[in-house]
Amino acid sequence: MVPSRIQLLAVLAFGVAMLFIENQIQSLEESRAKLERAIARHELAEVEQRHSESTGREISPLSENDDMVVIYNRVPKTASTSFTNIAYDLCGKNHFHVLHINTTKNNPVMSLQDQVRFVRNVTSWREMNPGFFHGHVAYLDFSKYGVRRKPLYINVLRDPIERLVSYYYFLRFGDDYRPGLRRRKQGDKKTFDECVSSGGSDCAPEKLWLQIPFFCGHHSECWNAGSRWALEQAKHNLVNEYLLVGVTEELEDFIMILEVTLPRFFKGATELYRTGKKSHLRKTTEKKPPTKETKAKLQQSNIWKIENEFYEFALEQFQFVRAHAVREKDGELNALGQSFFYEKIYPKVN
Incomplete structure (x- = not known):
């Protein structure tokens, strides 16, 4: 019995020793990684210092972004005014310009000559840089016009039926942003449910066709309601041409x-959105949620199916980006810090 107890104690002692050694090894590896990152940061600082001395100017993160241009080709009734108000509130503090693209009759399609003018303005109007351009304009591919540096596109999408319902009541009752302004359908008391039930034109499935053409752009096929070519082009542009596309339902995360x-x-935008007044100002008046029967009727249309497929595609992409950008802690989302660093920088600093 005695030898077996001694053997058991020896095994336990060996196990404890191995755990201790593994913990020490892990601690050493973490210390080595921290040291490597510190060395890498030092080497990078030395490289930047040499570059600064050779060019005769100080490297400034702000000055390098002073020629940046952001275009927000906002889709109507997606909380675009709420978001744009944040840009207006921040432009003085953060020293950038905000410009509203006001098209005749809010037409999202520009003539070819206006496309050329707009591209020339955005790329050569240095006095307005850094600039934030916003307006109800369909996506425009700047590479078609031979420019070397394209602007950064951003946008926000919304559930197609929710967006149409909001627009329907907005045309009739307006919102609390400019309550005294007379709207185009003011005086029409018909509810959205009654409109769908009677087959009205203002709530027809064709009215759902808006978010896809806004992302598809200035091709004729983009505006053919129900076009799967337009859907695929919109998906391509969303993934390849837009820096970030959010959704109305998760605007704060965006x-x-x-x-x-x-x-x-x-x-400062997140704090401003959470505590400011302007960002929450615009809300459609007298909006009544549609019934399940109304939604079901709209969802039978091929146009809704394609628009909803695009919305779900955008939502999945946004959630993928968010999962790699923020983490939830104590019930709140927090942005992640930098998770990469540079090493093995050659030639070595003397």
Whole structure:
């Protein structure tokens, strides 16, 4: 019995020793990693210092972004005014310009000559840089016009039916942003449910066709309601041409990611959205949620199916970006810090 107890104690002692050694090794590896990062930061600082001395100027994160241009080709009734008000509130503090693109009759499609003028303005109007351009304009591919540096596109999408319902009541009752302004359908008391039930034109499935063409752009096929080509082009542009596309239902997360990605424009935006008054100002008046029967009728249309597919595609992409940009802690989302660093920088500093 005695030898077996001694053997058991020896095994336990060996196990404890191995755990201790593993913990020490892990601690050493963490210390080594911290040392490598410190060395890498020092080497990078030395490289930047040499570059600064050779060019005769100080490297400034702000000055490098002073020619940046952001275009927000805002889709109507997606909380675009709420978001744009944040840019107006921040432009003086963060030292950038905000310009509203006001098209005749809010037409989102520009003539070819206006496309050329707009591209020339955005790319050569240095006095307005850094600039935040916003307006109800369809996506425009700047590379078609031979420019070397394209602007950064951002946008926000909304559930297609929710967006249409909001627009329907907005045309009739307006909102609390400019309550005295007379709207185009003012006086029409018909509810959205009654409109769908009677087959009205203002609530027809064709009215759902808006978010896809806004992302598809200035091709004729983009505006053919129900076009799957337009859907695929919109998806392509969303993934390849837009820096970030958020959703109305998660607007605060969209603003938070923008703040850490583009602090030149959006530093302080999250706190302003949470506590400011302007960002929550615009709400459609007299809006009545549609019934399940009304939604079901609209969802039978091919146009809704395609628009909803695009919305769900955008939502999935945004949630993917968010999962790699923020973490939840104590019930609140917090932006992640930098998770990469540079090492093995050659030639070595003397």
